[in-house]
Amino acid sequence: MPEPLVLFVPLYGGGGTGEFVRAVSLAQALARRAPRTRIEFLLPGGPGTRHDVPFPHLIHDGPPQTKGEFDRATLARLRPDLAIFDSGCRTATLRCCRRLGIRSAYVSDRAGTRRKAFRLDWLPLLDAHWHQRELLTAPAFTLTQRLLARFGRARRLAFDLCGSEEGADWNALPEPWRQRLQRPFVLFAPGGGGYRVEGRPVGEIFLHAAEALHAACGVECLTLTGALTPETAAQARHTLARPTLPQPLYLALLRRAQLVITNGGQGLHQALAAGAVCVCAPLGGDDQPGRIAVYARRGWILAAPPRAEDLCRTALELLHNAAARAALRARVGALSLVNGIPLMVDEIERLLHSGGSPR
DSSP: OOOOOOEEEEOTTTTOOOOHHHHHHHHHHHHOTTSSSEEEEEEEEETTTHHHHHHOEEOOOSSSSGGHHHHHHHHHHHHSEEEEEEEOHHHHHHHHHHTTTTTEEEEOOHHHHHHHHHHHTTTTTOOEEEEEOSSSOSSSSSSHHHHHHHGSSEEEEEBBBBBOOTTTOOGGGGGGHHHHSOOEEEEOOSSSOOOOOOOOHHHHHHHHHHHHHHHOOOOEEEEETTTTHHHHHHSSTTTTGGGSSOHHHHHHHHHOEEEEEEEETTTTHHHHTOOEEEEEOOSSSHHHHHHHHHHHTSSSSSSOSSSSSHHHHHHHHHHHHHHHHHHHHHHTTOOOOBBHHHHHEEEEEEEEHSOOOOO
């Protein structure tokens, strides 16, 4: 039996990298579960995009209006057994998959991207729809969407986060950091680093907050810079380049940190699943302010404006208030979050081995 080919097609840009990280995490988990599976990526080009994927990949470098044609030509040439689209796809591309006998799965994580999977022209085309919930306080699908799903063919999953600490290796940390993180530390995790607040890169804002916090109380501070963080910030004493850090180790750092300073993107769910005490600031993406506000009202996180002085002040107050930290940790610990990675890997294997043509 020939080795199956799975093609990942994440859509991202404008400073956000959540879709990229989720697709890579899923591909790595699939490679561990089914090492004979061939895995390739089809990535967007242009500014604000990451391409440091550890799998064979192609990059679309043309204008945005040619992306659909590029995707369809690649599908026709590679003929994968399964194409996994994350956060966006053109209807013509799904029709191309159906015509070529390629199974298709779609991953969504916002109301807008979720809505696409219930379009009348998509319902008969998708084989699978996997939704990462935008808000832990809201249903995964609306009543209307649950009714529409009856007219489609897709099997649907809903979950809260993507990631696993399996295989976390502390030896992957540079030696100086292995020594420094033996002591209590505060983790600054601004995400991919492509966003700007009032013209300043978020990596620089978080780094300056880390430096101010260390100067104020002497606590060890680790700032994980993203692939899009300016080099001047990425080389500072309190920083470690996150792209070189395996995700299992990053998740283990979330669990071990005394305090986590992060953004309000989907990665916040990873921090909550790790039981982290979090201070959160909106750093880009229209989903972040609302998520932070809802979770702050529930008492799961503390909210702060995205300025270095505000992040430092809020963190310092929390470090000096053990009772407040304990209360936050207790409320977060009572959450029961679902990790989508093993669920999606199970579904990938089902799609690859279910037999027959999707046409």
